[in-house]
Amino acid sequence: DMLRQQLADTEEDHTYWLxxxxxxxxxxxLPNYIQAQM
Structure with missing residues (x-):
């Protein structure tokens, strides 16, 4: 259960970031976003 919760939390973090x-x-x-990532 602990691993399942940790995986769920990680997925939520990834979703939030995306x-x-x-x-x-x-x-x-998009062009400005790409420029900022370099």
Missing amino acids: EKQLRLIDLIG
């Missing part, structure tokens, strides 16, 4: 990146792309545009 959603944050997608919001940033919407906000500043």
Whole structure:
């Protein structure tokens, strides 16, 4: 059960990170997002 909870928490963190990146792309545009990642 502990491992299952840890995996669920990790997946939630990944989902949060991805959603944050997608919001940033919407906000500043894909070219600016890519530029900022370099």
